[in-house]
Amino acid sequence: MKWINGLGGIDLCTDCELKNDVDYFNENFNLDWISDADTFTKELSDKLKFIELNRHQGKKYYVSVASKKIGNVKITNEIEYNDFDWKKEDLRLLTLFRYWNIIEYFFPYKYQTDLDWDDVLNKMTPKFLHSKSEQDFHLAMLELVVCIDDSHADFATDLTNAFFGNYWIPAGFKLMDSTAIITRFYNKGFAKLDDLKIGDVITKVDGLDVQTIFQKREKYINGSNLSRKKWMAFRSIFNGSTNAVEIDYIRDGTTAKKTLKRYSINDINYTWNGSTEKFKILDNNIGYVEMTQLKIKDVSKMMKSLKDTKAIIFDLRYGSDWTLHLISNYINSQKKDFFKATYPDLSYPGKFIWRDGYTCGKDGELKYKGNVVLLVGEMSQSIIEFTAMCLQAGDNVTTIGSQTSGADGTVSPFEMVAGYKTNITGVGIFYPDKTEAQRKGVKIDIVCKPTIDGITAEKDEVLERALDYINN
Numbered sequence: 001m002k003w004i005n006g007l008g009g010i011d012l013c014t015d016c017e018l019k020n021d022v023d024y025f026n027e028n029f030n031l032d033w034i035s036d037a038d039t040f041t042k043e044l045s046d047k048l049k050f051i052e053l054n055r056h057q058g059k060k061y062y063v064s065v066a067s068k069k070i071g072n073v074k075i076t077n078e079i080e081y082n083d084f085d086w087k088k089e090d091l092r093l094l095t096l097f098r099y100w101n102i103i104e105y106f107f108p109y110k111y112q113t114d115l116d117w118d119d120v121l122n123k124m125t126p127k128f129l130h131s132k133s134e135q136d137f138h139l140a141m142l143e144l145v146v147c148i149d150d151s152h153a154d155f156a157t158d159l160t161n162a163f164f165g166n167y168w169i170p171a172g173f174k175l176m177d178s179t180a181i182i183t184r185f186y187n188k189g190f191a192k193l194d195d196l197k198i199g200d201v202i203t204k205v206d207g208l209d210v211q212t213i214f215q216k217r218e219k220y221i222n223g224s225n226l227s228r229k230k231w232m233a234f235r236s237i238f239n240g241s242t243n244a245v246e247i248d249y250i251r252d253g254t255t256a257k258k259t260l261k262r263y264s265i266n267d268i269n270y271t272w273n274g275s276t277e278k279f280k281i282l283d284n285n286i287g288y289v290e291m292t293q294l295k296i297k298d299v300s301k302m303m304k305s306l307k308d309t310k311a312i313i314f315d316l317r318y319g320s321d322w323t324l325h326l327i328s329n330y331i332n333s334q335k336k337d338f339f340k341a342t343y344p345d346l347s348y349p350g351k352f353i354w355r356d357g358y359t360c361g362k363d364g365e366l367k368y369k370g371n372v373v374l375l376v377g378e379m380s381q382s383i384i385e386f387t388a389m390c391l392q393a394g395d396n397v398t399t400i401g402s403q404t405s406g407a408d409g410t411v412s413p414f415e416m417v418a419g420y421k422t423n424i425t426g427v428g429i430f431y432p433d434k435t436e437a438q439r440k441g442v443k444i445d446i447v448c449k450p451t452i453d454g455i456t457a458e459k460d461e462v463l464e465r466a467l468d469y470i471n472n
Contacts, residue, residue: 001044004051013054016347023354025342025428027111031350057347063106064346066412071343071355072426073106075414084418086137089129095417096121096128096144102414103148105349108342108428109438113149120147135159138420143219145422149439151224151232151381151407155422160220165240167262171196173237174450175230178211179203179250180237181455186270187263194260197251199456204248205238213237224406224439227378238262279306286470287312287370291387292319299326303368311371311470313463314391316384317401324390325360330368331394332361338393339386339437341409342428352428360390372397373466376442381405388442389431400466402449404441 018024034040034048066074078098084091100121103110110117124144131137138159145155170190173180180202185191205213214221217236223229238245243262248255278293279302287306291314294302306312314327339357374388376399385408391397412426429437446469454461 001047004044004047010051010054013057015057016053016055018348024345025108025352025354028108028352029350055348060346063349066426067410070410070427071341072410072412073344073346074412075102078415080415081418086131086134091417092128092131092137092140093125095141096124099141099144099416099422100124103424106344106412106426107148107150107424108344108352108409109150109425110148112436112439113147115147120144123147135163139163139220141416141420146219146222148424149224150425151222151228151405152409152411152423152425153222155222155416155420157420161235162241163220164217164235165242165262166264167240167243168235168265168268169196169238169245169260169262170268172234173202174455175210175214175233175237176450176452178209180205180210181452183455187268190261190263190268194258196260198458199251199452201250201452202247203250203255206240206246210237225403225441227403227441228381228405228407231378278302281306281309282313282467284467284471285309286467289314291316291321291323291384294323295321296323296326299323303327303330307368309370311373312368313373313375313466313470315375315463316380316388317375317377317462318379320384320387322383324387325358328360328390328394329362331366331372331391331397333366333395334363335359335361336393337432338390340430340432340434342430357429357432360393366395370396371470373470374399374401375462375466376401376404376444377462378402378405380442381407382409382411385437385442386429389429389437392443398445398469399443400446400448400469401444401462402447403444406437406439406441408437 031052035045061077064074064076066072081091086092104117124140127140131140138157142155142160145153170185170187171182172184172186174183182196182198182200202210204210214233214237218229221229221232221236223232240262244259245262246257246259248257275290276293277290278298279287279289282288287309289302289312336359337357338360341355341357342352345351345353372394374391374397376388380388385404388399392399407425408429409425409427411423413421413423415421425438431437448462448465450461
């Protein structure tokens with residue numbers, strides 16, 4: 001009470017009543033702690049309640065709106081501690097408490113976390129309090145960030161990278177059926193030296209089951225859902241601090257062991273060598289658009305070239321530019337809402353406000369009359385998911401694939417402490433009927449996932465399913 005009273009007087013607020021014309025989103029709001037009689041005296045609880053009812057209005061010092069059009073928050077005026085010493089217990093705890101409160105009041109999806117956010121504080125306080133090394137402290141920060149179950153919430157430092165190991169095998173993989181399936185090569189020459197093949201099924205790494213490794217490290221792997229976490233495990237299964245690793249694997253039904261060489265990322269010298277073709281016409285007069293390559297300036301030419309096809313496949317599995325609104329003008333016969341949003345109410349921290357999103361499409365005759373198919377997967381995130389939601393509002397659209405990343409909405413970056421940065425999804429994005437897209441991913445009409453046999457044969461099974469759907 002002495003501390004609170006020492007901060008100054010509290011003016012009566014004449015504008016703190018909730019507005020009847022505002023549609024509030026209250027899933028995140030919880031000030032029940034104010035009335036905790038086991039912790040506070042009645043006098044203190046009454047004081048805290050008085051502060052709530054007469055809370056500060058107007059411009060804030062520690063938080064502001066990054067974009068008035070979007071509404072996501074920007075954290076301001078926090079002390080940076082450029083001379084931060086991880087050995088200082090008070091600064092480690094400050095790091096935890098600062099991050100916890102930002103999520104508590106300004107993260108639109110706090111209510112969705114697997115572990116109740118109050119319980120996260122109980123779980124993480126000992127880890128920040130008793131960090132034995134600087135790496136322990138960095139891993140505590142990483143684990144805390146992962147606790148919000150948000151694919152946008154990344155965190156990495158030299159020490160967290162060193163924990164996983166800076167030596168890589170020269171191949172990418174997909175976690176399936178408690179195993180890791182080799183799906184691509186980062187360096188074909190290095191892969192050939194150790195006789196790695198697409199479709200090799202890795203069951204153990206240095207004597208540990210792949211599933212066991214994933215489960216042990218899952219608390220350090222960010223992602224809104226399990227599908228995304230498995231994709232984000234790219235450095236968690238095979239990486240290490242030595243230049244070799246032993247694997248157990250299955251090829252053509254035969255189980256064997258061997259040692260793989262690991263390399264620094266610079267030695268691997270990986271460059272993406274995917275298709276640079278923006279669009280084309282496949283067999284049976286079906287259009288295909290590689291959305292990773294398509295730019296805003298290409299949309300008109302693309303739609304003109306594909307206008308007479310019987311269907312267009314928009315491949316949203318790997319990337320997308322801001323082409324959604326232009327494309328929607330061709331596949332919609334009427335203007336439609338395609339999302340609703342929630343954004344933080346800075347005048348009442350913890351509360352969020354619903355607002356209508358943008359529209360897509362135009363009223364009038366349908367310009368493209370063929371079928372439209374969207375391909376999605378676990379790499380589809382953020383602007384890609386937003387694009388899918390917009391195009392799904394079209395007249396004849398079907399979505400095929402597997403669960404997307406589940407991280408839609410503008411990113412809000414901020415500093416945890418001492419220059420260590422992270423992000424959160426800053427606004428809530430929902431379908432117009434208020435169906436959640438965060439964590440769940442976009443709506444899918446036909447579920448199709450790659451199989452081990454398909455990967456081994458180097459087939460694109462999701463694309464094949466789309467072609468089958470269109471042709472039949």
